[in-house]
Amino acid sequence: MGNILEIKNLVCGYDGKEVIKDVSFSVQSASFTGIIGPNGAGKTTLLKSISRIIRPSRGEIYFQGRDIFDFKIKELARAVAVIPQSLQIPFSFTVEEFVNMGRFSRLGRFQRFGRYDREAVAGALFLTDTLELKERKINELSEGEKQRVIIAQGLAQEPQLLLLDEPTSHLDITHQVQILNLLKHLSVQNNLTVLIVLHDLNLASEFCKELILLHHGRIHKEGRPQEVLTYQNIEDVYKTLVIVKENPLSHKPYVFLVPKEIKAVR
Amino acid sequence: MKKIIWLYLCACLVLILSCVFSLILGPAKFSLKELIAALLNPHNTSSASLIIWQIRIPRLILGLLVGAGLSVCGATLQALLRNPLAEPYTLGISSGAALGVALAFALNLAGISLPLFAFLGAVLSIVIVYNVASWKKFTNSTLILAGVILNSFFSSLVLLLFGLLKSSKIQNTIIWLMGDLSSFSQSQLKLVAAFIILGISLLIFLGRDINVLTLGDEKAMHLGIDVELMKKIIFVLASLVTGACVAVSGIIGFIGLLIPHFIRQFSGPEHRVLLPLSAIVGAAFLVICDSLSRTLIAPLELPVGVVTGICGGFFFLLLITKAKKWEIF
Numbered sequence: 071m072g073n074i075l076e077i078k079n080l081v082c083g084y085d086g087k088e089v090i091k092d093v094s095f096s097v098q099s100a101s102f103t104g105i106i107g108p109n110g111a112g113k114t115t116l117l118k119s120i121s122r123i124i125r126p127s128r129g130e131i132y133f134q135g136r137d138i139f140d141f142k143i144k145e146l147a148r149a150v151a152v153i154p155q156s157l158q159i160p161f162s163f164t165v166e167e168f169v170n171m172g173r174f175s176r177l178g179r180f181q182r183f184g185r186y187d188r189e190a191v192a193g194a195l196f197l198t199d200t201l202e203l204k205e206r207k208i209n210e211l212s213e214g215e216k217q218r219v220i221i222a223q224g225l226a227q228e229p230q231l232l233l234l235d236e237p238t239s240h241l242d243i244t245h246q247v248q249i250l251n252l253l254k255h256l257s258v259q260n261n262l263t264v265l266i267v268l269h270d271l272n273l274a275s276e277f278c279k280e281l282i283l284l285h286h287g288r289i290h291k292e293g294r295p296q297e298v299l300t301y302q303n304i305e306d307v308y309k310t311l312v313i314v315k316e317n318p319l320s321h322k323p324y325v326f327l328v329p330k331e332i333k334a335v336r
Numbered sequence: 337m338k339k340i341i342w343l344y345l346c347a348c349l350v351l352i353l354s355c356v357f358s359l360i361l362g363p364a365k366f367s368l369k370e371l372i373a374a375l376l377n378p379h380n381t382s383s384a385s386l387i388i389w390q391i392r393i394p395r396l397i398l399g400l401l402v403g404a405g406l407s408v409c410g411a412t413l414q415a416l417l418r419n420p421l422a423e424p425y426t427l428g429i430s431s432g433a434a435l436g437v438a439l440a441f442a443l444n445l446a447g448i449s450l451p452l453f454a455f456l457g458a459v460l461s462i463v464i465v466y467n468v469a470s471w472k473k474f475t476n477s478t479l480i481l482a483g484v485i486l487n488s489f490f491s492s493l494v495l496l497l498f499g500l501l502k503s504s505k506i507q508n509t510i511i512w513l514m515g516d517l518s519s520f521s522q523s524q525l526k527l528v529a530a531f532i533i534l535g536i537s538l539l540i541f542l543g544r545d546i547n548v549l550t551l552g553d554e555k556a557m558h559l560g561i562d563v564e565l566m567k568k569i570i571f572v573l574a575s576l577v578t579g580a581c582v583a584v585s586g587i588i589g590f591i592g593l594l595i596p597h598f599i600r601q602f603s604g605p606e607h608r609v610l611l612p613l614s615a616i617v618g619a620a621f622l623v624i625c626d627s628l629s630r631t632l633i634a635p636l637e638l639p640v641g642v643v644t645g646i647c648g649g650f651f652f653l654l655l656i657t658k659a660k661k662w663e664i665f
Binding site: 121122123143144146147148150151152154157158159160161162163164167171172174175177223227 | 415418419420544547548550551552554555557558559560561562600604605606
């Protein structure tokens with residue numbers, strides 16, 4: 071399997087202030103990669119430049135060997151779907167109408183919504199377990215349901231790469247695990263490449279095959295969770311004392327916090 | 337699907353009724369029989385035939401066009417600015433267009449330059465409002481505040497301009513600024529009709545894009561829209577329609593607010609349904625308002641903007657009191 075995404079010496083930020091300072095990495099096709107790091111490390115900025123919202127001031131981003139800025143906007147939308155942290159939807163579209171919009175990039179100006187489009191939407195609704203919400207208004211759903219519907223819209227784009235910015239941060243653990251299970255399933259079954267920003271180190275550890283630990287706009291460490299989530303790395307980056315143990319079932323590292331009183335006793 | 341057909345049927349029924357209503361009512365009242373007789377014999381020289389064909393039908397057509405145009409513009413602006421209170425009037429776009437018309441008058445221009453200057457005035461207002469909206473500090477309600485200020489600023493400029501040039505016409509100008517369907521020239525009707533119909537059709541054609549743009553710039557781009565380009569195109573079309581409406585009817589407020597909100601209750605926000613339905617019902621609504629404005633204080637006439645203003649003012653209050661639903665304030 072080749073690299074679907076390659077980032078070379080990326081420098082970017084807002085209003086001349088550099089947030090990402092020289093980041094290079096590549097993402098393998100059909101992999102599940104997590105981006106972690108403390109607040110302000112540049113996780114969201116990195117994702118925004120990969121999804122073309124902000125133009126890098128230096129460096130290149132290649133998707134399938136082509137510079138992403140050489141793609142037409144519509145062409146890129148057929149290959150890359152982006153799930154934001156939260157989405158304000160001012161009008162009460164039905165779930166079906168909303169997911170249908172995922173087909174926008176696949177439809178020509180004069181082309182009608184066809185049978186294949188309907189099937190793609192039905193498939194996306196099925197995968198995200200939102201078929202029964204089809205007729206409901208999107209603004210009347212719970213946060214967990216809404217996030218699943220937003221993911222369904224992304225899947226209706228039939229992308230090869232799915233970029234997600236902390237898609238579970240507003241959800242309780244049931245929905246967090248449910249959504250990450252879904253993404254994991256998709257990456258294995260449908261050869262979907264997933265690049266996801268996560269806040270929660272333990273979720274990242276359990277679900278991601280590869281992790282990228284960002285710190286002050288640079289990659290502090292990248293590799294398998296066992297290599298990245300060591301107490302030493304976490305202490306360096308988060309300035310917090312932790313203990314890392316192995317989850318007895320999954321054998322993935324698990325990060326325990328150490329409260330101040332306990333530190334004092336020891 | 338069935339529901340949509342029913343909605344269209346109801347809307348068309350309302351439209352036909354409003355047309356009949358407006359042809360019958362006025363300083364001279366006709367019976368349905370007289371109306372049909374007059375409609376069937378356009379070249380008859382009876383007074384009924386003359387009044388209906390020479391006066392009421394052109395005015396009816398104008399009312400239909402302006403009502404449809406302003407409603408579609410309202411729905412479009414609400415979608416693009418993601419603001420439920422947006423419409424040509426509350427954003428000051430209508431008064432920008434009015435300023436354009438006043439300038440054209442001042443320069444002694446006529447014909448196509450009236451809607452053209454109105455269009456330029458509308459574009460100017462949209463550029464101001466849109467840039468204000470892009471500043472991070474501005475919330476939806478401050479945007480409307482900016483629109484209201486723009487509105488009174490431009491209206492004052494219009495009055496000043498007319499006052500300096502032809503102070504005898506100032507009375508007419510005030511009426512025109514209130515929104516008025518009685519003082520248009522028939523030669524303008526065809527031209528303006530072309531602008532409005534073209535603009536509305538293109539906006540409906542772009543309904544799918546407008547749907548996606550309601551999700552905000554970033555999401556719209558990720559779904560495959562060239563956001564900057566599409567927004568420009570859509571704003572230009574909305575300016576064109578608003579400009580054409582204002583050039584012939586002055587500033588008629590609140591239709592663009594009332595009608596799309598009303599229709600959305602039934603059709604939902606899918607713009608390929610919402611826009612055509614808004615056009616039909618908006619046309620009917622303005623025609624009814626116009627009939628009322630002709631009869632309420634007969635034999636005198638009210639500017640139609642007074643009637644829409646009264647309906648719209650109440651509705652505006654209603655909207656901002658249940659604003660929580662929109663999560664905007």
